Amino acid sequence: VVMLYVDEETSIKRQMERAKVASLHNKRVMDAGAGKLWEQRSTDMSIEKCKKRYDIFKTHYSATMRLKQFFPFHLIDSMGSLDETREAISMELRYQSSLDLSEATYSIIRHLPLSRELAQNARQQLVTRLDTHSSKDPILFHKVVDILRTEVIPILNESGMAGRVEYVSDLRLFNDQPRAAQMLLDILTDRGFSASHSTEVTYVPISVDLATGAIKNRRETKHKFTVHWETKGVREMAKAIEIATRMAESAAKDGARISQSFLPPNSPE
Template structure:
């Protein structure tokens, strides 16, 4: 986020920044869809989201990654976007360039035709809000893939590939590299003065060990942890950036080659993608559970009460006797479970109370008589419900050594 301060605008109120990833993403996406049309929101097939500790070599290795992946367009450097006309216009108006503005400027840049095959984004995401926006973008691109894949526009909406690439060095190495870079810039500017050439900008934190160390700590505290949260969602490349440039680049190649072997083909992905991710199923599970329980109580009151009574009379005594182990297994014959809705109620009630219940039906044929004429054994069907209930057990405290 830009360091530009919030200033009073218009009626004298400050431009307060929203810090909710879902709200920010929805706002940006709605704006783009309204302006460009849904069928025009074709993002790059593959995006490398490059981040790293100060002095880890992001700028040095960006061109190497572009060449390795054969991308034709220049990298998108988020800090440069904050110097764009759009950002400057907002700053000049006395407003913040916050997460929403960064996300919108970045998304618009990614929609440029030169990035259709792939892009490297340097410096995003850097906060938990931006991480959430990235997750929402990936989910929305998957939705577009499903929506358009059988249409004439299907080729413009391939399976999205997001790579999180983090270059990492320890604190001492980071400070050493920052100060070395600062010294080299000062020496270059001295030569430029003598030759009458333009001078380059020197980062202030590259001139002070204390400032360089603080910059590293800010990265660890504000950026590193949000990036870690993406490890189980996207292709996550954690690169040890200590060592010589050839050594680091060899590690990058090795990591990217390994991850490429794990990627599904377009055909395989399209076949299995209608099955939702576990995170999509569980995202609103609690709200759905509450809605179902309220519906049972209002519309199926008699059956709901029967299930509650069954739990109180037959299950709670057994659960209490297994309070330490945290597991109870009950075999029961009950006509209540003949109604499939009663089983759903049973599981939902236990879920709401913090238990995990699984119900399985076991059918047993019990011999009752023999037809002496035919020799046929007549049986009756016995239904036994096997119920497993798991919960957090109680620890036993023991005295002595």
């Protein structure tokens, strides 16, 4: 997609010139009684109407620029000659066509989902699961929420700047109720965390048959939840707050007043 751009003065001049040329052409056609009349736009025959057309363009300019978010888009300066503008359009269209797949290639891969479609579908499934947990098994759901509140969240708070923690649990709830682990993952995901779950099985000897040497073991299962979250920008924000606080404290000591400019120590004047 391309859009031709000229400034307001050039736009008005060209519109008026177009009306003049069309008027002369139509006069020759009518005088000769042969030929085809050209359309004369009413907006080309009035300076005020020409200005109004350009005002409409300016009004919708910002909305037009937002098209860049969705597909290749370029604004071409067409204030030069016709040949220069034609060449600029040709170059831009050649460039944009180089960004598009051929029809044959696109037809082969078009059935594969886009990343944003996967994310949207995953969110819909997450909402469905959470609502199902809450409505179908509210007692278990509340137990999992209590585990998060009393055991997981405190760990997350302690490691807020790390962006990663591991919560390991041997609670029987996760063994007796396999859905509990999925509930915990879904709740964390809804809260903006990225979480995964794995199990670790160990066998602990509890008795030995002295006659045969057979060892009787107890099976123990530990559930490990790995939780990640985004910390990008948090350190920078904390540093900025620290600097601002120090500046404010220094200004207070120096007797700075409201509306008085303050330069931090060692800054160039």
